[in-house]
Amino acid sequence: MSNNKIIDLRSDTVTQPTKAMRAAMMDAPLGDDVFGDDPSINALQSALAERLGFEAGLFMASGTQSNLCGLMTHCQRGDEYIVGQFAHTYRWEGGGAAVLGSIQPQPLNHQLDGSLALADIEANIKPNDAHFAKTRLLTLENTIGGKVLPLAYLADASALAQKHGLARHLDGARLFNAAVAAGGDPYLAVRDITRHFDSVSVCFSKGLGAPVGSVLLGTKDFIQQARRWRKMTGGGMRQAGFLAAAAHHALDHHVARLADDHALAKRLAEGLQGLPGLTVEAPQTNIVFADLVGPKAPGLMDHLKSRGVLATGLYRLRFVTHLDVDAEGVDRAVRAVRDYLEA
CATH class of the missing domain: 3.40.640.10 (Type I PLP-dependent aspartate aminotransferase-like (Major domain))
Incomplete structure (x- = not known):
């Protein structure tokens, strides 16, 4: 990728x-x-x-x-x-x-x-x-x-x-x-x-x-x-x-392959665990919700966008996996979040 x-x-x-x-x-x-x-x-x-x-x-x-x-x-x-x-x-x-x-x-x-x-x-x-x-x-x-x-x-x-x-x-x-x-x-x-x-x-x-x-x-x-x-x-x-x-x-x-999306959501959630100020909810399917508190919270979405990663933060942070995202893409998203919160 x-x-x-x-x-x-x-x-x-x-x-x-x-x-x-x-x-x-x-x-x-x-x-x-x-x-x-x-x-x-x-x-x-x-x-x-x-x-x-x-x-x-x-x-x-x-x-x-x-x-x-x-x-x-x-x-x-x-x-x-x-x-x-x-x-x-x-x-x-x-x-x-x-x-x-x-x-x-x-x-x-x-x-x-x-x-x-x-x-x-x-x-x-x-x-x-x-x-x-x-x-x-x-x-x-x-x-x-x-x-x-x-x-x-x-x-x-x-x-x-x-x-x-x-x-x-x-x-x-x-x-x-x-x-x-x-x-x-x-x-x-x-x-x-x-x-x-x-x-x-x-x-x-x-x-x-x-x-x-x-x-x-x-x-x-x-x-x-x-x-x-x-x-x-x-x-x-x-x-x-x-x-x-x-x-x-x-x-x-495309029904059975939804299991791939669920596995990628789990991979994403596990990759985000333990970051300062970030609480991640373990996903059951293809949606990962997270809550970020602290001074870095307002700037996260802009940072992710600058790294080519799009997510939503309407009321909580939300990441959704699907057939156009693979493991490498998930890992890129995890690195982008980690680089921002661990800096």
């Missing part, structure tokens, strides 16, 4: 399509998806639904759109969804559920493992009273901040939601990272997660390496309703099969 190459650890969304993925895109048969005629989109939707245990799927432009259409299908104006304070559907997606769907969020604090306490969920389900919004939906995210929600927790949270008549939606932007982290066959592991939900959003433009696209999964009736919301939110993309072909290639070829 050239020392002039940028090591971009800001997010796994920065990945570039591989040569094989580009070839699959260029060979994709196309049709008008608004009429349901795009064979490449139809093939992706069917394949993902079958592998994850759902009746149907719907290709979307983004995870934000997929989550939004899912929430708007589950909930009506004046309904409420229970969600984590740092969940994407609440904090990082522009408030779309509230602004466009008139759906009230009820955000809850996360536990250390990223979960929402069952007691907190139950305490915030509103009574059937005209003073309150109608609590309709529990929304979880897996992974959440790079952490994998335990299967036992998903079973308990799902049972609690069902007990109170709530639907269950999963933001699975990094769902396959959670499945790969479980070990064994990732397609068996992913179904162990998805069976606890009525709808799931799966993103292909993060660690799976596609340039764009997500799929919303659910029953045939649910997806038919979501299709109307997709059209209303500008998601009728016509001949978008070449984008679906990229996602399908990722589904077939």
